[in-house]
Amino acid sequence: MSNMHVGMNVTLTKPFILRCFIISLFLSLPFFLFLFRHLFSPQQHHRHVSIAATATTTNNNNSNLRIRPGYSSYDAYIQRQLNKTLNPRLRKIWTTRDWNRKIPVFARFFEELKEKKLLDKNSKALCIGARVGQEVEALRRVGVWDSVGMDLVPYPPLVVKGDFHNQPFENGTFDFEFSxxxxxALYPERFVAEIERTLKPNGVCVLHVALSRRADKFSANDLYSVEPLVALFKNSALVHVRDVDGFGLDTEVAFRKNTLR
Incomplete structure (x- = not known):
C-alpha cells in the first residue's frame, strides 16, 4: 500500500509543477522583452533625439567650464534667450549706435584672420548667434561675400533662423564659422559638435570668449580657460589663441577641422 500511495502522489504533482512552470514563464515575459529591447534595438541618429538627451555632463564637471543652474527645461532656456533677442530697446541699439560702432571692429578682426590665412575672401562663412548681422556685414566689407548669420530670431537678409544647438545646415557646408x-550655450558639447559637423574638412572656427571676466546675466555657462574648448573640439586642432578686446570678450581662439583620411 505504501508504494502505491507514493506513486499516486507523484502522479498528482506533475500537473501542478507544469502549471507553476507556465506561470513563471508568463511572469518573466515582460523582463525578457525589456532586456531584448535594450540589447538589440538600433541606436537613433543624434539629429533625431532631444538635445537634452544628447548633452553630456563631461565638461560640466570641469572646474574651468561651469554650466549655470536655474533652467527648468530647454524651452525655459530658449525663452530666456528670446527675452534678450526680442527686446525692442536692445534691437534698436544693435541696428543704430552699435551697428556703426561694432562693424569696423569686427572688420579689423576678420582682416587680421585673413592675414593669418585663417579666412579667405572665397570662404563660405557663418556667424553663429549673429542677432542683426553686424559680423556678417563686417565679413562682406572685407570681401567675404558668401556670408550669413544665424540666430533664434531671423533678420533678413543677413541672418537666418536657427538654433546653434541644432544648426539648420547640411554637413560640411562652411569654410569658416565665427561666434x-x-x-x-546651455550644452557646450552640442554647440561645438554642430560647428564641427557643418564645417568642411580643413575649415576654421573662431570663437571670442571671456576668460578673465564673467559674461552677462543671459549667459548659460562660464569659461575659465582654453583647455575645455580644446577638449570639446574632438575633430579639430587648436591653431591660434590671442588676447582681444571684443566688447566684453577677451580671448580669440581658433580651431581647424581635421581633413578626411
Whole structure:
C-alpha cells in the first residue's frame, strides 16, 4: 500500500509543477522583452533625439567650464534667450549706435584672420548667434561675400533662423564659422559638435570668449580657460589663441577641422 500511495502522489504533482512552470514563464515575459529591447534595438541618429538627451555632463564637471543652474527645461532656456533677442530697446541699439560702432571692429578682426590665412575672401562663412548681422556685414566689407548669420530670431537678409544647438545646415557646408556667443550655450558639447559637423574638412572656427571676466546675466555657462574648448573640439586642432578686446570678450581662439583620411 505504501508504494502505491507514493506513486499516486507523484502522479498528482506533475500537473501542478507544469502549471507553476507556465506561470513563471508568463511572469518573466515582460523582463525578457525589456532586456531584448535594450540589447538589440538600433541606436537613433543624434539629429533625431532631444538635445537634452544628447548633452553630456563631461565638461560640466570641469572646474574651468561651469554650466549655470536655474533652467527648468530647454524651452525655459530658449525663452530666456528670446527675452534678450526680442527686446525692442536692445534691437534698436544693435541696428543704430552699435551697428556703426561694432562693424569696423569686427572688420579689423576678420582682416587680421585673413592675414593669418585663417579666412579667405572665397570662404563660405557663418556667424553663429549673429542677432542683426553686424559680423556678417563686417565679413562682406572685407570681401567675404558668401556670408550669413544665424540666430533664434531671423533678420533678413543677413541672418537666418536657427538654433546653434541644432544648426539648420547640411554637413560640411562652411569654410569658416565665427561666434562670440559661446557663453550662451546651455550644452557646450552640442554647440561645438554642430560647428564641427557643418564645417568642411580643413575649415576654421573662431570663437571670442571671456576668460578673465564673467559674461552677462543671459549667459548659460562660464569659461575659465582654453583647455575645455580644446577638449570639446574632438575633430579639430587648436591653431591660434590671442588676447582681444571684443566688447566684453577677451580671448580669440581658433580651431581647424581635421581633413578626411
Amino acid at each position: 562670440n556667443v559661446f557663453d550662451h
